[in-house]
Amino acid sequence: MKRVQQQMPLFQRLTEFADRQTMSFHVPGHKNGIIVPGNAQRFFHSILPIDMTELPELDDLHAPREVIAEAEALTSDYFHADHSFFLIGGSTVGNLAMVLAACSPGEKIIIQRNSHKSMMNGLELANASPVFIAPEYDEAVDRYTHPSVETLEEALENNPDAKAVVLTYPDYFGNTYDIQKMIDLAHAYQIPVLVDEAHGVHFSLGDPFPASALDLGADVVVQSAHKMAPAMTMASYLHMNSLLIAKERVAHYLHMLQSSSPSYPLMASLDIARAFLATLTSDRLTAIFKSAARVRGILQTLDGCTVLPVTEKDDPLKITLHVKQGISSSEVANIFEQADIYPELITHNQLLFIHGLAPFNNLAELKKAIESGNEQLKISTNHDTIEITELFPQKIQGLVMSYQAMNEQGYIATPLKEAIGKVAAEAVIPYPPGIPLILKGEKINIAHILVMEQFIQQGITFQNYDIDKGINVYTGVR
Ligand SMILES: Cc1ncc(COP(=O)(O)O)c(C=O)c1O
Incomplete structure (x- = not known):
């Protein structure tokens, strides 16, 4: 059967169901939008009737057989994937699931140093042994972009037993690079490539957008549909095209990490976003x-x-x-x-x-x-400029200790200058964009501290950093 991309089967099923005005003796507690207090009515009244639960006609995200399976199949057709999963926990949950699916405790993962914090959390949950590859500083755009092909090549030569290569493509600013070469390099070692394409869902529209990593041979690609397509916040996709990673392993971790009551409005918005992209003239x-x-x-x-x-x-x-x-x-x-x-x-x-x-x-x-x-x-005044071009002197780097060892240590908050030479007990993350400046388990150096001081002076805020207390560093004892 030829699947027609204008169709939005899940959205349509929900609207038909809502129109029947069925009697709810089930969750959620707003009872199809009838119980909504005060002013919330004004904003919630139109969406709550489709905020349903897993009723017989509405399928189940965790075991899709019918209308959700159909919506996911339309999605995989459109994005040229073997299989697409709907995500209701953002690219965050997709990143966690793909890292967990790729490696077991102690196994190596080669990963771009400036990855989103969800990747770092994935590494920790998996108790992986990360090999970080540093991004290059691109003078033309005055910021760090992506690792070079040479850095990845060296990392692969030194770590042919790695279980995955993890890349971000495009970066937050929409900048891409020759990821195909990197995918080919990793595949030559039979190593799968997992791509955080959170900012690239619309690359499916083709030229003049850069190509999607999925079309360039990546094994698993995660996209935030809510970032560039008109989906609700958190609604995202995970696409697979791989002989190297089993779909069942990814599904297993998605079952564990995603809510057992996934939001139907979020899932329907994935249906809508895909149809929107597919029908843009x-x-x-x-x-x-x-x-x-x-x-x-x-x-x-x-x-x-x-x-x-x-x-x-x-x-x-x-x-x-x-x-x-x-x-x-x-x-x-x-x-x-x-x-x-x-x-x-x-x-x-x-x-x-x-x-x-x-x-x-x-x-x-x-x-x-x-x-x-x-x-x-x-009439504005001058400010100091921030020098960040020397932030990652080591192109390839591991952590000072394993996540397991970190778990067994105590830590203490330490003023910035005194933290130099100590091991960070928490990632220090300027937000947005949520990419760690200092990694959990990394030795803090003078460049980190100088950059932090200048960021603070400019009013940039950090997650996991309390300006009055300092950085959490390991003490060696619990
Ligand atoms: C590169 C990157 N990956 C992943 C994420 C997480 O995406 P989500 O908000 O869909 O969970 C973000 C969020 O900004 C991001 O910038």
């Missing part, structure tokens, strides 16, 4: 790209900043404003926030704006915000 895409170019042009007129150019390796819907030396990125962010314009991400030197998959219609407001911003920036 080329005319509509042209209008979207024109709009992105216009937004880019307007942002370019902000003083003290430049918009980074888009190459064929970049997602054309990601617009990065690079803040010139001497100007604080949080001051620039403030200009936008005063006008109720919120970028996705602010780092010490860049602001990321994500253009949606529809033309943006508020150009006049954006222009106005920039004009008033240009007035304010004229």
Whole structure:
């Protein structure tokens, strides 16, 4: 049977079921949206009637046989996967499951050093032995991007017994690289490649978007449908195309990690997001790209900043404003926030704006915000620049001790300067983007501390770091 991509079987089944106005003697407690207190009615009334539970006609995410199986099959057809799983815990749960599926305690995993924290948590849960490969600093975009092919090649030569290679593609800013070469290298050792493609669900739309890692031979690919496609927050996909990793192992960990009462609105939004992507016309895409170019042009007129150019390796819907030396990125962010314009991400030197998959219609407001911003920036003061190009002196690096050994140690909060030379008991993570600056189990060095001090000065916040107490470091005793 040819599967028709316009169809949204799960969403449709839910709406039909809701229209029957059945009597609920089951969970959830809002009883098909009847019990909703006060003002919550205003916002929740339309969605709660499809917030169902595993009734006979509605299938079961953990053993899909019917309408969820059909929706997942349409998804795998569209994304060219052997199998696609619906995720209701974000790419976070997909990353955890694929790492757990790939390795057993003590086994090696070669992993990009600047991976999302969910990957690091996956390593710890799996009690894996990570081999971190450091990203390169790309002067052209003034930030760390991805590891080089040579670094991966060396890591593979030294660790041919690794159970997986874990990469992030694209990065948060939509930047990609020659992942196909890396996939081929890993496959030459029969090592599977797991890809965190959280920011690339729309690469399925084809040129001029970069290719999806799934089409380039990756074994497992996780995508946050909610980041670039119109799915609800947390709704994500895990796709598989692998002879090296068993689908059953991934399913096993998804069963363990995902709720036993998965949200039907989230799952239906995955159906909707896939149909949306599959039916976007080329005319509509042209209008979207024109709009992105216009937004880019307007942002370019902000003083003290430049918009980074888009190459064929970049997602054309990601617009990065690079803040010139001497100007604080949080001051620039403030200009936008005063006008109720919120970028996705602010780092010490860049602001990321994500253009949606529809033309943006508020150009006049954006222009106005920039004009008033240009007035304010004229009177802004100078700030120190942050030097981060030497952050990862070692290209290939393990942890100082195993996760098991870490578990058996005590730890204490220590002021920044005194933490140098000690082993971090918790990852230190500037948020967003949620990528650790210091890894749990890594020896803290002077470069880490200098960068942290400068980040703090610029008002960048960290997870797992209490400015009054310091960094948690291992003490050797419990
Ligand atoms: C690279 C990367 N991977 C994974 C995640 C987690 O995705 P989710 O929010 O879908 O759990 C994020 C979140 O920002 C991310 O940036």
